[in-house]
Amino acid sequence: MVFLCRKGNMGFTFQDTHYNISAGDYVILPNAALASNFSASDDFQGILMNLSEAFVTSIAIRSNYGIIGHLSLLRNPVMKLSERDFRICEAALQYLHMRMEDEKHFFREELLGSLLTAHILDLYDIHARSNKELQVSERITSLLRNFIELLYNGEYIRNRDLEFYASHLCITPHYLSEICKKVSGKPASYWIDRFTIQEITRLLRQKKLSLTEIAERMNFSSVSYFSRYVQKRIHLSPSEYRKDC
Missing domain, CATH: 2.60.120.280 (Regulatory protein AraC)
Structure with missing residues:
Protein backbone atom coordinates (compact mmCIF):
# COMPACT_ATOMS: atom_id res chain seq x y z
CA MET A 1 0.00 0.00 0.00
CA SER A 130 19.38 11.28 -0.11
CA ASN A 131 21.82 8.45 0.69
CA LYS A 132 24.69 9.21 -1.68
CA GLU A 133 27.33 7.87 0.68
CA LEU A 134 25.83 4.38 0.57
CA GLN A 135 27.61 2.25 -2.03
CA VAL A 136 26.68 -1.43 -1.92
CA SER A 137 27.88 -4.27 -4.15
CA GLU A 138 25.57 -6.73 -5.88
CA ARG A 139 26.98 -9.51 -3.67
CA ILE A 140 25.91 -7.70 -0.49
CA THR A 141 22.45 -6.84 -1.80
CA SER A 142 21.95 -10.46 -2.85
CA LEU A 143 22.93 -11.71 0.62
CA LEU A 144 20.64 -9.22 2.33
CA ARG A 145 17.74 -10.07 0.04
CA ASN A 146 18.11 -13.75 0.90
CA PHE A 147 18.40 -12.94 4.62
CA ILE A 148 15.23 -10.84 4.65
CA GLU A 149 13.42 -13.44 2.55
CA LEU A 150 14.14 -16.05 5.23
CA LEU A 151 12.58 -13.75 7.81
CA TYR A 152 9.53 -13.03 5.66
CA ASN A 153 9.06 -16.77 5.24
CA GLY A 154 8.75 -17.11 9.03
CA GLU A 155 12.13 -18.65 9.76
CA TYR A 156 12.39 -16.46 12.90
CA ILE A 157 9.68 -18.63 14.50
CA ARG A 158 11.96 -21.66 14.30
CA ASN A 159 15.38 -20.02 14.46
CA ARG A 160 16.42 -16.83 16.21
CA ASP A 161 20.16 -17.49 16.37
CA LEU A 162 22.34 -15.33 14.15
CA GLU A 163 24.55 -18.35 13.44
CA PHE A 164 21.69 -20.16 11.68
CA TYR A 165 21.16 -17.37 9.14
CA ALA A 166 24.86 -16.86 8.57
CA SER A 167 25.34 -20.58 7.99
CA HIS A 168 22.41 -20.67 5.57
CA LEU A 169 24.02 -17.82 3.59
CA CYS A 170 27.50 -19.40 3.81
CA ILE A 171 29.04 -16.39 5.58
CA THR A 172 30.15 -15.66 9.14
CA PRO A 173 27.79 -14.16 11.74
CA HIS A 174 30.11 -11.16 12.04
CA TYR A 175 29.97 -10.47 8.30
CA LEU A 176 26.17 -10.78 8.20
CA SER A 177 25.85 -8.25 11.00
CA GLU A 178 28.43 -5.99 9.36
CA ILE A 179 26.62 -5.80 6.00
CA CYS A 180 23.23 -5.34 7.68
CA LYS A 181 24.60 -2.45 9.69
CA LYS A 182 26.24 -0.90 6.63
CA VAL A 183 22.99 -0.86 4.65
CA SER A 184 20.32 -0.38 7.31
CA GLY A 185 22.18 1.08 10.27
CA LYS A 186 21.17 -1.93 12.35
CA PRO A 187 22.87 -5.33 12.91
CA ALA A 188 21.32 -8.59 11.73
CA SER A 189 20.13 -9.46 15.25
CA TYR A 190 17.97 -6.32 15.20
CA TRP A 191 16.06 -7.57 12.15
CA ILE A 192 15.61 -11.06 13.60
CA ASP A 193 14.22 -9.53 16.79
CA ARG A 194 12.11 -7.04 14.87
CA PHE A 195 10.31 -9.72 12.86
CA THR A 196 9.91 -11.84 16.00
CA ILE A 197 8.49 -9.02 18.14
CA GLN A 198 6.24 -7.95 15.28
CA GLU A 199 4.63 -11.41 15.29
CA ILE A 200 4.54 -11.67 19.09
CA THR A 201 2.73 -8.35 19.48
CA ARG A 202 0.27 -9.38 16.77
CA LEU A 203 -0.50 -12.55 18.72
CA LEU A 204 -0.71 -10.70 22.04
CA ARG A 205 -3.45 -8.52 20.60
CA GLN A 206 -5.48 -11.69 20.08
CA LYS A 207 -6.57 -11.89 23.69
CA LYS A 208 -8.22 -15.29 23.29
CA LEU A 209 -4.70 -16.77 23.08
CA SER A 210 -3.00 -17.56 26.38
CA LEU A 211 0.64 -16.66 26.96
CA THR A 212 1.43 -20.38 27.01
CA GLU A 213 -0.14 -20.83 23.57
CA ILE A 214 1.79 -17.88 22.17
CA ALA A 215 5.08 -19.09 23.66
CA GLU A 216 4.50 -22.52 22.10
CA ARG A 217 3.59 -21.05 18.70
CA MET A 218 6.79 -19.01 18.75
CA ASN A 219 8.87 -22.03 19.81
CA PHE A 220 10.03 -20.68 23.17
CA SER A 221 11.08 -23.36 25.63
CA SER A 222 8.99 -21.88 28.45
CA VAL A 223 6.63 -19.01 29.25
CA SER A 224 9.23 -17.50 31.57
CA TYR A 225 11.84 -17.41 28.79
CA PHE A 226 9.24 -15.96 26.43
CA SER A 227 8.39 -13.26 28.99
CA ARG A 228 12.06 -12.35 29.51
CA TYR A 229 12.58 -12.10 25.75
CA VAL A 230 9.64 -9.71 25.34
CA GLN A 231 10.51 -7.64 28.43
CA LYS A 232 14.08 -7.13 27.25
CA ARG A 233 13.05 -5.90 23.81
CA ILE A 234 9.95 -3.78 24.38
CA HIS A 235 10.47 -2.99 28.07
CA LEU A 236 7.05 -4.40 28.93
CA SER A 237 6.05 -7.87 30.01
CA PRO A 238 3.64 -9.72 27.69
CA SER A 239 0.84 -9.17 30.22
CA GLU A 240 1.60 -5.45 30.46
CA TYR A 241 1.66 -5.07 26.68
CA ARG A 242 -1.62 -6.96 26.37
CA LYS A 243 -3.22 -4.75 29.01
CA ASP A 244 -2.19 -1.57 27.17
CA CYS A 245 -3.17 -2.63 23.66
Missing part, protein backbone atom coordinates in the same frame (compact mmCIF):
# COMPACT_ATOMS: atom_id res chain seq x y z
CA VAL A 2 1.20 3.50 -0.83
CA PHE A 3 -0.35 6.90 -0.30
CA LEU A 4 0.78 10.39 -1.13
CA CYS A 5 -0.43 13.23 1.08
CA ARG A 6 -1.51 16.23 -1.01
CA LYS A 7 -3.18 18.31 1.68
CA GLY A 8 -3.90 18.22 5.42
CA ASN A 9 -2.55 15.65 7.88
CA MET A 10 -2.85 11.97 8.65
CA GLY A 11 -1.71 9.80 11.54
CA PHE A 12 -1.21 6.04 11.66
CA THR A 13 0.64 3.34 13.57
CA PHE A 14 3.13 1.04 11.87
CA GLN A 15 4.86 -1.71 13.85
CA ASP A 16 3.90 -0.04 17.16
CA THR A 17 5.38 3.33 16.11
CA HIS A 18 3.05 6.28 15.49
CA TYR A 19 3.62 8.54 12.50
CA ASN A 20 2.12 11.88 11.51
CA ILE A 21 2.33 12.95 7.89
CA SER A 22 1.52 16.17 6.08
CA ALA A 23 1.39 17.50 2.52
CA GLY A 24 4.39 16.33 0.50
CA ASP A 25 4.93 13.09 2.43
CA TYR A 26 4.87 9.75 0.64
CA VAL A 27 4.07 6.64 2.69
CA ILE A 28 5.09 3.20 1.46
CA LEU A 29 3.94 0.29 3.64
CA PRO A 30 5.85 -2.92 2.81
CA ASN A 31 3.25 -4.82 4.84
CA ALA A 32 -0.06 -2.98 5.19
CA ALA A 33 -1.30 -5.55 7.71
CA LEU A 34 1.10 -4.01 10.24
CA ALA A 35 -0.51 -0.56 9.93
CA SER A 36 -3.45 0.55 12.07
CA ASN A 37 -5.10 3.47 13.88
CA PHE A 38 -5.47 5.66 10.79
CA SER A 39 -6.86 9.13 11.43
CA ALA A 40 -7.03 12.11 9.08
CA SER A 41 -7.72 15.82 9.36
CA ASP A 42 -10.95 17.15 7.85
CA ASP A 43 -9.04 18.74 4.97
CA PHE A 44 -6.92 15.66 4.20
CA GLN A 45 -6.46 14.84 0.53
CA GLY A 46 -4.26 12.11 -0.82
CA ILE A 47 -3.72 9.47 -3.47
CA LEU A 48 -3.99 5.86 -2.30
CA MET A 49 -2.89 2.80 -4.22
CA ASN A 50 -3.11 -0.79 -3.01
CA LEU A 51 -1.16 -3.25 -5.12
CA SER A 52 -1.08 -7.01 -4.66
CA GLU A 53 2.23 -8.51 -3.59
CA ALA A 54 2.03 -10.95 -6.51
CA PHE A 55 1.76 -8.11 -9.02
CA VAL A 56 4.65 -6.13 -7.52
CA THR A 57 6.81 -9.27 -7.32
CA SER A 58 6.12 -10.04 -10.99
CA ILE A 59 7.85 -6.83 -12.03
CA ALA A 60 11.43 -7.60 -12.99
CA ILE A 61 13.66 -4.62 -12.24
CA ARG A 62 17.36 -4.97 -13.06
CA SER A 63 18.51 -3.32 -9.90
CA ASN A 64 19.52 -4.61 -6.50
CA TYR A 65 18.64 -1.28 -4.91
CA GLY A 66 15.23 -2.60 -3.86
CA ILE A 67 16.51 -4.37 -0.74
CA ILE A 68 18.20 -1.15 0.43
CA GLY A 69 14.98 0.81 0.11
CA HIS A 70 12.98 -2.04 1.60
CA LEU A 71 15.05 -2.15 4.79
CA SER A 72 14.81 1.60 5.04
CA LEU A 73 11.00 1.49 4.71
CA LEU A 74 10.69 -1.21 7.35
CA ARG A 75 12.38 1.17 9.76
CA ASN A 76 10.48 4.27 8.62
CA PRO A 77 7.78 4.08 5.90
CA VAL A 78 7.56 7.86 5.41
CA MET A 79 9.53 9.60 2.66
CA LYS A 80 9.81 13.40 2.79
CA LEU A 81 9.68 14.69 -0.79
CA SER A 82 11.04 17.86 -2.31
CA GLU A 83 8.57 19.93 -4.34
CA ARG A 84 9.99 18.54 -7.59
CA ASP A 85 9.88 14.93 -6.41
CA PHE A 86 6.35 15.42 -5.10
CA ARG A 87 5.17 16.61 -8.52
CA ILE A 88 6.82 13.63 -10.22
CA CYS A 89 5.24 11.11 -7.81
CA GLU A 90 1.84 12.81 -7.93
CA ALA A 91 1.78 12.73 -11.74
CA ALA A 92 2.88 9.08 -11.82
CA LEU A 93 0.22 7.91 -9.35
CA GLN A 94 -2.53 9.89 -11.08
CA TYR A 95 -1.59 8.40 -14.44
CA LEU A 96 -1.44 4.88 -12.96
CA HIS A 97 -4.91 5.35 -11.49
CA MET A 98 -6.26 6.50 -14.83
CA ARG A 99 -4.76 3.59 -16.79
CA MET A 100 -5.98 1.06 -14.21
CA GLU A 101 -9.54 1.98 -15.16
CA ASP A 102 -8.95 0.88 -18.75
CA GLU A 103 -9.86 -2.78 -18.30
CA LYS A 104 -10.31 -3.39 -22.04
CA HIS A 105 -6.67 -2.72 -22.92
CA PHE A 106 -5.29 -5.87 -24.56
CA PHE A 107 -1.94 -5.46 -22.79
CA ARG A 108 -3.23 -3.95 -19.55
CA GLU A 109 -1.07 -6.01 -17.19
CA GLU A 110 2.13 -5.33 -19.14
CA LEU A 111 1.23 -1.64 -19.44
CA LEU A 112 0.62 -1.23 -15.72
CA GLY A 113 3.77 -3.19 -14.95
CA SER A 114 5.84 -0.85 -17.12
CA LEU A 115 4.31 2.27 -15.55
CA LEU A 116 4.86 0.92 -12.05
CA THR A 117 8.44 -0.02 -12.92
CA ALA A 118 9.13 3.56 -14.00
CA HIS A 119 7.63 4.88 -10.76
CA ILE A 120 9.63 2.46 -8.61
CA LEU A 121 12.84 3.54 -10.35
CA ASP A 122 11.95 7.16 -9.55
CA LEU A 123 11.55 6.16 -5.89
CA TYR A 124 14.93 4.41 -5.97
CA ASP A 125 16.42 7.61 -7.38
CA ILE A 126 14.83 9.76 -4.66
CA HIS A 127 16.14 7.47 -1.93
CA ALA A 128 19.59 7.12 -3.50
CA ARG A 129 20.01 10.90 -3.82
Whole structure:
Protein backbone atom coordinates (compact mmCIF):
# COMPACT_ATOMS: atom_id res chain seq x y z
CA MET A 1 0.00 0.00 0.00
CA VAL A 2 1.20 3.50 -0.83
CA PHE A 3 -0.35 6.90 -0.30
CA LEU A 4 0.78 10.39 -1.13
CA CYS A 5 -0.43 13.23 1.08
CA ARG A 6 -1.51 16.23 -1.01
CA LYS A 7 -3.18 18.31 1.68
CA GLY A 8 -3.90 18.22 5.42
CA ASN A 9 -2.55 15.65 7.88
CA MET A 10 -2.85 11.97 8.65
CA GLY A 11 -1.71 9.80 11.54
CA PHE A 12 -1.21 6.04 11.66
CA THR A 13 0.64 3.34 13.57
CA PHE A 14 3.13 1.04 11.87
CA GLN A 15 4.86 -1.71 13.85
CA ASP A 16 3.90 -0.04 17.16
CA THR A 17 5.38 3.33 16.11
CA HIS A 18 3.05 6.28 15.49
CA TYR A 19 3.62 8.54 12.50
CA ASN A 20 2.12 11.88 11.51
CA ILE A 21 2.33 12.95 7.89
CA SER A 22 1.52 16.17 6.08
CA ALA A 23 1.39 17.50 2.52
CA GLY A 24 4.39 16.33 0.50
CA ASP A 25 4.93 13.09 2.43
CA TYR A 26 4.87 9.75 0.64
CA VAL A 27 4.07 6.64 2.69
CA ILE A 28 5.09 3.20 1.46
CA LEU A 29 3.94 0.29 3.64
CA PRO A 30 5.85 -2.92 2.81
CA ASN A 31 3.25 -4.82 4.84
CA ALA A 32 -0.06 -2.98 5.19
CA ALA A 33 -1.30 -5.55 7.71
CA LEU A 34 1.10 -4.01 10.24
CA ALA A 35 -0.51 -0.56 9.93
CA SER A 36 -3.45 0.55 12.07
CA ASN A 37 -5.10 3.47 13.88
CA PHE A 38 -5.47 5.66 10.79
CA SER A 39 -6.86 9.13 11.43
CA ALA A 40 -7.03 12.11 9.08
CA SER A 41 -7.72 15.82 9.36
CA ASP A 42 -10.95 17.15 7.85
CA ASP A 43 -9.04 18.74 4.97
CA PHE A 44 -6.92 15.66 4.20
CA GLN A 45 -6.46 14.84 0.53
CA GLY A 46 -4.26 12.11 -0.82
CA ILE A 47 -3.72 9.47 -3.47
CA LEU A 48 -3.99 5.86 -2.30
CA MET A 49 -2.89 2.80 -4.22
CA ASN A 50 -3.11 -0.79 -3.01
CA LEU A 51 -1.16 -3.25 -5.12
CA SER A 52 -1.08 -7.01 -4.66
CA GLU A 53 2.23 -8.51 -3.59
CA ALA A 54 2.03 -10.95 -6.51
CA PHE A 55 1.76 -8.11 -9.02
CA VAL A 56 4.65 -6.13 -7.52
CA THR A 57 6.81 -9.27 -7.32
CA SER A 58 6.12 -10.04 -10.99
CA ILE A 59 7.85 -6.83 -12.03
CA ALA A 60 11.43 -7.60 -12.99
CA ILE A 61 13.66 -4.62 -12.24
CA ARG A 62 17.36 -4.97 -13.06
CA SER A 63 18.51 -3.32 -9.90
CA ASN A 64 19.52 -4.61 -6.50
CA TYR A 65 18.64 -1.28 -4.91
CA GLY A 66 15.23 -2.60 -3.86
CA ILE A 67 16.51 -4.37 -0.74
CA ILE A 68 18.20 -1.15 0.43
CA GLY A 69 14.98 0.81 0.11
CA HIS A 70 12.98 -2.04 1.60
CA LEU A 71 15.05 -2.15 4.79
CA SER A 72 14.81 1.60 5.04
CA LEU A 73 11.00 1.49 4.71
CA LEU A 74 10.69 -1.21 7.35
CA ARG A 75 12.38 1.17 9.76
CA ASN A 76 10.48 4.27 8.62
CA PRO A 77 7.78 4.08 5.90
CA VAL A 78 7.56 7.86 5.41
CA MET A 79 9.53 9.60 2.66
CA LYS A 80 9.81 13.40 2.79
CA LEU A 81 9.68 14.69 -0.79
CA SER A 82 11.04 17.86 -2.31
CA GLU A 83 8.57 19.93 -4.34
CA ARG A 84 9.99 18.54 -7.59
CA ASP A 85 9.88 14.93 -6.41
CA PHE A 86 6.35 15.42 -5.10
CA ARG A 87 5.17 16.61 -8.52
CA ILE A 88 6.82 13.63 -10.22
CA CYS A 89 5.24 11.11 -7.81
CA GLU A 90 1.84 12.81 -7.93
CA ALA A 91 1.78 12.73 -11.74
CA ALA A 92 2.88 9.08 -11.82
CA LEU A 93 0.22 7.91 -9.35
CA GLN A 94 -2.53 9.89 -11.08
CA TYR A 95 -1.59 8.40 -14.44
CA LEU A 96 -1.44 4.88 -12.96
CA HIS A 97 -4.91 5.35 -11.49
CA MET A 98 -6.26 6.50 -14.83
CA ARG A 99 -4.76 3.59 -16.79
CA MET A 100 -5.98 1.06 -14.21
CA GLU A 101 -9.54 1.98 -15.16
CA ASP A 102 -8.95 0.88 -18.75
CA GLU A 103 -9.86 -2.78 -18.30
CA LYS A 104 -10.31 -3.39 -22.04
CA HIS A 105 -6.67 -2.72 -22.92
CA PHE A 106 -5.29 -5.87 -24.56
CA PHE A 107 -1.94 -5.46 -22.79
CA ARG A 108 -3.23 -3.95 -19.55
CA GLU A 109 -1.07 -6.01 -17.19
CA GLU A 110 2.13 -5.33 -19.14
CA LEU A 111 1.23 -1.64 -19.44
CA LEU A 112 0.62 -1.23 -15.72
CA GLY A 113 3.77 -3.19 -14.95
CA SER A 114 5.84 -0.85 -17.12
CA LEU A 115 4.31 2.27 -15.55
CA LEU A 116 4.86 0.92 -12.05
CA THR A 117 8.44 -0.02 -12.92
CA ALA A 118 9.13 3.56 -14.00
CA HIS A 119 7.63 4.88 -10.76
CA ILE A 120 9.63 2.46 -8.61
CA LEU A 121 12.84 3.54 -10.35
CA ASP A 122 11.95 7.16 -9.55
CA LEU A 123 11.55 6.16 -5.89
CA TYR A 124 14.93 4.41 -5.97
CA ASP A 125 16.42 7.61 -7.38
CA ILE A 126 14.83 9.76 -4.66
CA HIS A 127 16.14 7.47 -1.93
CA ALA A 128 19.59 7.12 -3.50
CA ARG A 129 20.01 10.90 -3.82
CA SER A 130 19.38 11.28 -0.11
CA ASN A 131 21.82 8.45 0.69
CA LYS A 132 24.69 9.21 -1.68
CA GLU A 133 27.33 7.87 0.68
CA LEU A 134 25.83 4.38 0.57
CA GLN A 135 27.61 2.25 -2.03
CA VAL A 136 26.68 -1.43 -1.92
CA SER A 137 27.88 -4.27 -4.15
CA GLU A 138 25.57 -6.73 -5.88
CA ARG A 139 26.98 -9.51 -3.67
CA ILE A 140 25.91 -7.70 -0.49
CA THR A 141 22.45 -6.84 -1.80
CA SER A 142 21.95 -10.46 -2.85
CA LEU A 143 22.93 -11.71 0.62
CA LEU A 144 20.64 -9.22 2.33
CA ARG A 145 17.74 -10.07 0.04
CA ASN A 146 18.11 -13.75 0.90
CA PHE A 147 18.40 -12.94 4.62
CA ILE A 148 15.23 -10.84 4.65
CA GLU A 149 13.42 -13.44 2.55
CA LEU A 150 14.14 -16.05 5.23
CA LEU A 151 12.58 -13.75 7.81
CA TYR A 152 9.53 -13.03 5.66
CA ASN A 153 9.06 -16.77 5.24
CA GLY A 154 8.75 -17.11 9.03
CA GLU A 155 12.13 -18.65 9.76
CA TYR A 156 12.39 -16.46 12.90
CA ILE A 157 9.68 -18.63 14.50
CA ARG A 158 11.96 -21.66 14.30
CA ASN A 159 15.38 -20.02 14.46
CA ARG A 160 16.42 -16.83 16.21
CA ASP A 161 20.16 -17.49 16.37
CA LEU A 162 22.34 -15.33 14.15
CA GLU A 163 24.55 -18.35 13.44
CA PHE A 164 21.69 -20.16 11.68
CA TYR A 165 21.16 -17.37 9.14
CA ALA A 166 24.86 -16.86 8.57
CA SER A 167 25.34 -20.58 7.99
CA HIS A 168 22.41 -20.67 5.57
CA LEU A 169 24.02 -17.82 3.59
CA CYS A 170 27.50 -19.40 3.81
CA ILE A 171 29.04 -16.39 5.58
CA THR A 172 30.15 -15.66 9.14
CA PRO A 173 27.79 -14.16 11.74
CA HIS A 174 30.11 -11.16 12.04
CA TYR A 175 29.97 -10.47 8.30
CA LEU A 176 26.17 -10.78 8.20
CA SER A 177 25.85 -8.25 11.00
CA GLU A 178 28.43 -5.99 9.36
CA ILE A 179 26.62 -5.80 6.00
CA CYS A 180 23.23 -5.34 7.68
CA LYS A 181 24.60 -2.45 9.69
CA LYS A 182 26.24 -0.90 6.63
CA VAL A 183 22.99 -0.86 4.65
CA SER A 184 20.32 -0.38 7.31
CA GLY A 185 22.18 1.08 10.27
CA LYS A 186 21.17 -1.93 12.35
CA PRO A 187 22.87 -5.33 12.91
CA ALA A 188 21.32 -8.59 11.73
CA SER A 189 20.13 -9.46 15.25
CA TYR A 190 17.97 -6.32 15.20
CA TRP A 191 16.06 -7.57 12.15
CA ILE A 192 15.61 -11.06 13.60
CA ASP A 193 14.22 -9.53 16.79
CA ARG A 194 12.11 -7.04 14.87
CA PHE A 195 10.31 -9.72 12.86
CA THR A 196 9.91 -11.84 16.00
CA ILE A 197 8.49 -9.02 18.14
CA GLN A 198 6.24 -7.95 15.28
CA GLU A 199 4.63 -11.41 15.29
CA ILE A 200 4.54 -11.67 19.09
CA THR A 201 2.73 -8.35 19.48
CA ARG A 202 0.27 -9.38 16.77
CA LEU A 203 -0.50 -12.55 18.72
CA LEU A 204 -0.71 -10.70 22.04
CA ARG A 205 -3.45 -8.52 20.60
CA GLN A 206 -5.48 -11.69 20.08
CA LYS A 207 -6.57 -11.89 23.69
CA LYS A 208 -8.22 -15.29 23.29
CA LEU A 209 -4.70 -16.77 23.08
CA SER A 210 -3.00 -17.56 26.38
CA LEU A 211 0.64 -16.66 26.96
CA THR A 212 1.43 -20.38 27.01
CA GLU A 213 -0.14 -20.83 23.57
CA ILE A 214 1.79 -17.88 22.17
CA ALA A 215 5.08 -19.09 23.66
CA GLU A 216 4.50 -22.52 22.10
CA ARG A 217 3.59 -21.05 18.70
CA MET A 218 6.79 -19.01 18.75
CA ASN A 219 8.87 -22.03 19.81
CA PHE A 220 10.03 -20.68 23.17
CA SER A 221 11.08 -23.36 25.63
CA SER A 222 8.99 -21.88 28.45
CA VAL A 223 6.63 -19.01 29.25
CA SER A 224 9.23 -17.50 31.57
CA TYR A 225 11.84 -17.41 28.79
CA PHE A 226 9.24 -15.96 26.43
CA SER A 227 8.39 -13.26 28.99
CA ARG A 228 12.06 -12.35 29.51
CA TYR A 229 12.58 -12.10 25.75
CA VAL A 230 9.64 -9.71 25.34
CA GLN A 231 10.51 -7.64 28.43
CA LYS A 232 14.08 -7.13 27.25
CA ARG A 233 13.05 -5.90 23.81
CA ILE A 234 9.95 -3.78 24.38
CA HIS A 235 10.47 -2.99 28.07
CA LEU A 236 7.05 -4.40 28.93
CA SER A 237 6.05 -7.87 30.01
CA PRO A 238 3.64 -9.72 27.69
CA SER A 239 0.84 -9.17 30.22
CA GLU A 240 1.60 -5.45 30.46
CA TYR A 241 1.66 -5.07 26.68
CA ARG A 242 -1.62 -6.96 26.37
CA LYS A 243 -3.22 -4.75 29.01
CA ASP A 244 -2.19 -1.57 27.17
CA CYS A 245 -3.17 -2.63 23.66
